[in-house]
Amino acid sequence: MSASRETLVVPFLAFAIAGLASPSAGTEPKFYDDDPLWTEPVTQNVKSATDYEPDIAYTYMVNFFGHPGEPLLGQPAKNVNTVDEVPDGPFFVNRAGRIPLTPELVARAANTDDGPAAGPWAIVSGKSSGVTPGFSIRDARGVKWYLKFDPIGWPAMATGSELVAAKLFWALGYHTAEYHIIRFLPADLVISDQSRIRPPGEAERPMRHEDLEQILARTNRYPDGSYRAIASKALPGTYVGRIRYAGTRADDPNDIVPHEQHRELRGYFVFCAWLDRVDAKREQSLVTLVTEGGRKFLRRYLIDWSSTLGSAGIGPRAYWQGYQQFVEPPGVIASRILTFGAAIPAWRLMDFYESPAVGRLPRDESSWDPDGWEPLVSNAAFRHALADDKFWAAYKMAFITEDMVRAVVAEAQFDDPAAEEHLVRDIMARRSRILAAYLPAIDPIVDPVLGKDGILRFRNAAVTCAAALPPQGYRAAWSTFDNATGVTASIGVTEASDTAVPAPALPAGSFVKVELSCVGASITSWEIPVTLYFRRRAGTWQLVGLDRR
């Protein structure tokens, strides 16, 4: 396309976006009666979904050398409700900050039973993907489980890290599998007649006893001859692929928002950074076709957590992991070439804590920068993450307490108190760094409530989490709001030195708009107000809108 034709395209696009971005612009209300929506509508049956397994090399290549997804960065997340939250749905279920979490609940997470039922376990297939050894079994109840192991010399490292990460991600709101740490003897296993395996470089064939011996030979064996494994229960439904991080799934009618514009997939970056889940590519997820309530739809799960915390699955975490991607950016490489190696990455000089139980972790996280964290390969959702997406994630994380982390670490049975203590300290230290980085980055007003007493109460997330000093006060600019036309009329401005700002006399009407900002804050971005919308219903004010832009 020539340059002159491009100049015609731009105004056309501007017109089209202005006129059509909201199909109801100018004719329909800003808020519907059912706002804010806390459950994502799933209205269409998925009639057929292709089982599509993306190629790993392609995943790496397209993300290193291309930029899949929407090219225009800086766009806000589009799957949030009117109060800037992600509704429950096929990708995410609000837990942290939405339901009362307890250490016991987080330690249990997605688990619904006690793991594989006792009795002989029939091996139904050898693990043919990924680098960690494993196989799947069917227990005495006929339930299918996937078993993965620790590498030799690192007892509990991979399995324990996997369990910790999976349960914390469950608490944060993602769909995960059910995980249990188990111990068994080889005598507990039988190879079923239908068991199949595809050894590296070979065609699929019936699994033999030698295959089992080879798998177990690569794993950590205890002196009593037993093996430790992590058992994950087979997910409900039919596997049909992996989560895309760009665009929508072509065969899913309910999937209408491009995934790079999903807040929970953008915020996933923050959670991955927290637990050093460096392997966060598509292959670490699963999409299953499930039927619930008479509706057939696709649910997205996160899986495969062995490259997390101090573990790289087949060994301890490599020094560089979390600090650079698989391939560094060309500019970084060029500068290192030209300086003859004088530019030394920080991770080469850092002190690490090492333990066979938990692997390799930084000894001191006090200067860790979550924005400098790098997965092995990035994705479109990570690239699109904005300050408000990261704020959302950090605020979720604020609800995960040290007691919960300790409960999950205990559940992982690392059997090394000193290593467990370091792991807990590491997780909590990184949490603190994330809260400090992302909560103060934008006006951190959360949980606003306009009471019958005419007081607007809210919390300052950054202050509450000790991530910033409180401002001198808060200012609220009040307006009436016509939901049909969007017309506002000023009512007045009120101020308070704490997080309870009195409202002026509010006129009769259904909606009120409040622009709430900080006064005298040391952080200038806090002066940009958060816009709140309240709707009067049955004599009480309900928050229906929250806009941080």
Added chain:
Amino acid sequence: MHFTPGSCRSVALALAPWLAWCVAIRSSAAAPSSRAETIAEQQEWKAEHLGIEGPSKLENTVVWVQSSPLFPPASGVYPWAGSVYPGTGLSLGVGYVRRWPPKTHLNLVASAAVKGSWLFKADARLPEIASGLLTVTLDARHMFAKDLSFFGLGLDSPHSNPLRYDYRTTTLGLTAALHPVPWLALIGGYARLNLQTKSPSPVPPAGNPALGDKLAYNVVQAGMALDWRASPGYSTLGGLQRLTWSLYLETRDLPFACHQLEYEGIQLVPILRAQYVLAFHVLTTLTTTQAGDEVPVVLSPTLGDAETLRGFDERRFTDRNRLLLTAEYRWRPSRYLDMAIFYDAGKVGPRREDLGLSNLETDWGIGARIHSPKSVLIRVEVAKSREGWQTIFAGGKAF
């Protein structure tokens, strides 16, 4: 905000379904009355416009390349590029590989160079015995290398007016390696070697042993290697100690029998978690003959190529014995790119006593190596010696 032609196209493409849906909704009758209904309308619209989830053409291409015979475990015909023999230039050809997992293969290659050299080779790795304790490989090769240079014997040989010759060889060999532990290899082998050199003009025998002759050898080899590098093809730590003894018996009792003893030592010293690697290499080859026998030029140790004295022409120095000392300062701008500044020193001589540390030929240079975790894929270097600059494009490690 800046719109580039590319971004405009991408934005337009990304917005197309959205715009189409908006237009469709605007033209429909009733406006939605709830947020859920709004979303339901979008889902309904998409339900009528579903596609097939699957790989793109590019992804299919990537998958196709990976499943080609260029990569295990596939078998079949593949394109081959390389060098028939050092100094003959780039050769292109075709290969056929048949693989039997996990590690058995048969590989056939036919290749020709622009300058007239050609190569047929076959190599096979037999199934491992005792879980890899013993490995056996077979190698057959028929090669013609055209217009090679011989600068004369000794360190003082002139750079100008080298003798030109063609080299034809046929080899059939078997090598067995015993690995009692992963870092130790005991190697033995036998090969039948026929070789012939031919020069366009008559070559005086004095100072040019067996150049222009046709020879046949039974070659027996024995050796031991202690290799504690992470991988022989690429490593940032560890080392190698190798000692190899080779006996060349001329089958027709022509006076060109010899035996060679070769020692190679490599030590890699990583610094700051391998931000830097100091690499050291020693290579010594000693050739001995019975009284009256001579060492053919093509069997003599040489210096001057992509692995020895890199600042000199191919096989610039030839004699019965050689010594090579190399040091490299390597730094690692990327996990897959190493840079190196290197210094090579070496000499050749007719007697072992000649291999002292005085009067060494030297060169220095800089290079870049693109590598995988286990092998160097491409090596590009420039080296400077007293005889000028050399540019090196190679497909493997320097040492």
